[in-house]
Amino acid sequence: MENPELDQMEDKVMISAQTTPTCTAPKRGGWTTFPFIIGTVTGLTLAASGWSVNLMVFLIRKFNVSSIAATKINNVVIGCNSLFPVVGAILADSFFGSFSVVTVFSFVSLLGMTMLTVIAGVQSLRPSECPFGSLNPCEHPSWLQYLVLYAALALASLGVGGTRYTIATMGANQFDNVKDQRDFFNWYVLALSVSSIISSTAIVYVQDNVGRGLGFGICLVSNAISLALFLFGKAFYRKIIPKGSPFVSIARVVVSAILKRKMVLSLTESDYYYGTEMPKMGHSAATRSFRFLNRAALKTENDRKFDGIYRKSWKLCSVEEVEDLKTLIRIIPIWSAGIMVSTTIAISGNLTILQALTMNRNIGSTNFKIPAASFVVFNLISTIIAIIIFNRALIPLWESLTHHSPTPLQRLGLAYVINIISLVSSALIETQRLHVVRTHGLTHRPGSVVPMSALWLVIPMSILGIAEAFVPVQIGLYYQEFPKFMKDTSTAVVSLMVGIGFYLGTAIIDVVDRITGWLPNNINEGRVDNMFWLMVVIAVLNSGYYLVCAKLFKYRHNDDVANEESNIELIAH
Known part of the structure; x- marks a missing residue:
């Protein structure tokens, strides 16, 4: 039979073993990680803004793309830079964790920057330049040149998507105190702003007046340094282990509540499923808001397994899962x-x-x-x-x-x-x-x-x-x-x-x-x-x-x- 007190004691011992530092292991998390994470944010943002803020001019002047077509390409890239972070976040929450996602996508960004730098420096990867004011039609990019360009932009955009906000979460995860987390987010936005200012002024000036190859090369070096800095701080990071897709848990609550929609809600706490731990007073009880979802955690005889124990399924969810959906x-x-x-x-x-x-x-x-x-x-x-x-x-x-x-x-x-x-x-x-x-x-x-x-x-x-x-x-x-x-x-x-x-x-x-x-x-x-x-x-x-x-x-x-x-x-x- 289940022994809730014994299970609770075992969980505390496991948590204690995981969180108590030993004399040989370095303390993880806290402000020790701040220089590594903020330095990485600064370098990656410098690289990302360096290629994206002046993209339209690059397309018009170096690829002979019309202004309207350049605007459309730029709009698609900006949209991808804003939507891809959600993909990176889901991968981090569901499967790989923040550290792995930031590492992989920083490398993807590095590949994209490498390709853009090569495109800017190798003439054969671009159409012949069209003199300003020329009456003759300009040479259009070939399908191969477009393919290489779009591949570079896709890699660079994926790099932005997998790092920009995922690393923000990873940085906040290093702190237990809410005030420290808020301070970190302030520094995070400051790092984004300062990096964007440098990119919008100094790097854009280099691209327009010195050479785009050099301008993209600066972004490439910045990306490489930030990746190295991020990996160098690996021993100090506190890592949160993902527990599977959160959207599966949300779907289970909805499905379970629908399947039990005709059941009458109970006022007895023991009629609800709390997982492996008994509820703590005032913390785990189901709330009154959106009470129809509480049915998802309501136990029935059909939810009991062959060994007499209740377990999570598509017909039974924990009260915590129900409350998480209510929070959303x-x-x-x-x-x-x-x-x-x-x-x-x-x-x-x-x-x-x-x-x-x-x-x-x-x-x-x-x-x-x-x-x-x-x-x-x-x-x-x-x-x-x-x-x-x-x-x-x-x-x-x-x-x-x-x-x-x-x-x-x-x-x-x-x-x-x-x-x-x-x-x-x-x-x-x-x-x-x-x-x-x-x-x-x-x-x-x-x-x-x-x-x-x-x-x-x-x-x-x-x-x-x-x-x-x-x-x-x-x-x-x-x-x-x-x-x-x-x-x-x-x-x-x-x-x-x-x-x-x-x-x-x-x-x-x-x-x-x-x-x-x-x-x-x-x-x-x-x-x-x-x-x-x-x-x-x-x-x-x-x-x-x-x-x-x-x-x-x-x-x-x-x-x-x-x-x-x-x-x-x-x-x-």
């Missing part, structure tokens, strides 16, 4: 609200580049002109400054005045408001730009520089950067609230949210372009300001939706308090 159901509305935020950011980012192309981008009276795509740097710089000010000054001040920290949902709500302010400022600046266009009679003169400084665009980009300073809060929220067996997936869903928002933004632009005249090829003839105001309306409505979701949301770690008040209270029909 609770967090999905909060996550879904972020999709529209990503959509507005994607649209405003594209429109800002179009604005910059028509405006005076010279610095003062000098001849130095800021590249239109480089205005994203102001966003990144603002994000870095905002993270430092929030965490070193504003939050400590808030805590000293109120004696408690602002909750993650409160911080995200503030980010939503700041995003709206950014969109409003973009709309007002575009209104002024169109006024200047009409005043100087430039409406029907495409290519003319509007006598208005593009530095005005720094205002909305900087405000948007302040909003994006709350990305670590978002990552940390998902990391804390997702089930423990889905930690890698928890951070990757941020990338999934961005990917969906990017594609949705493209769809919205296409629809608006079809039914209105706001977005012609010459934006001086259009009403981009109306597009920004449309984004403001969408952002306001989405913020209202977020407030409702936040009001109804219940933090996972607060379930203990509720359960102490009513340990096993279950609501039947």
Whole structure:
């Protein structure tokens, strides 16, 4: 017969044996791993941003690809860079663990960078260069040249997908303290931002003015160094062993609840299956929310095996598995609200580049002109400054005045408001730009520089950067609230949210372009300001939706308090 107390004692002994350090084994986890992980993040991001941020120019100038085709290829690559992390996270959570996934995909990224460097350096892998302004048709890439290019881009994108967010989870796994985990996520976003700034400025300059072979070569070296650094810290990492696909567990709960849908819920704790361990008071009891799922853990005589013991099956799940699925159901509305935020950011980012192309981008009276795509740097710089000010000054001040920290949902709500302010400022600046266009009679003169400084665009980009300073809060929220067996997936869903928002933004632009005249090829003839105001309306409505979701949301770690008040209270029909 089963002896729960004996099983519990054996489990404690096993856990103690696994977690108690010996005199010969180094202590794993903690801040000792920080230099290795953050160094790896910095190097990999430097390499990834170095090839992706200037991809369109590379395709147009070196592969003689038309601007429209280059835009489509670039859109596909950006979408893949945002969606592939989910694949890497599932592999880490289900089968291989974070360390193995980051190692393998760092090497895949290295292969992609090697191919891009070779393509940039070997003329036979590219079509003959087409002189600027040539009246003769340019040579198109051959199918073999396209094949090599797409293979390189696929490998490089897979490398980004398997590392960027998986390593974020691995870094947080090194800490037990929630504060340390939040601090790590702040450093993680800072590393991403700093690396992206360097790539968007220094490496892009090398590619455009010195040579793309050298520029890609720098990315290749950065990738190789980061991989070596990551492997060098292997002895210090705390590794989480995956326990199989989390989606199988989710499917089992749904199937079991459906199969037992006609059963009446019990109020007796012993009628529910808790796995090999008996429930701890106030921690494992089934909660009242989404109570129809509790049937999945309800024991019946048909669930008892031939030896008289209950075991997991497609008809019986543990209470913990049921509660994990409930946690996902609770967090999905909060996550879904972020999709529209990503959509507005994607649209405003594209429109800002179009604005910059028509405006005076010279610095003062000098001849130095800021590249239109480089205005994203102001966003990144603002994000870095905002993270430092929030965490070193504003939050400590808030805590000293109120004696408690602002909750993650409160911080995200503030980010939503700041995003709206950014969109409003973009709309007002575009209104002024169109006024200047009409005043100087430039409406029907495409290519003319509007006598208005593009530095005005720094205002909305900087405000948007302040909003994006709350990305670590978002990552940390998902990391804390997702089930423990889905930690890698928890951070990757941020990338999934961005990917969906990017594609949705493209769809919205296409629809608006079809039914209105706001977005012609010459934006001086259009009403981009109306597009920004449309984004403001969408952002306001989405913020209202977020407030409702936040009001109804219940933090996972607060379930203990509720359960102490009513340990096993279950609501039947």
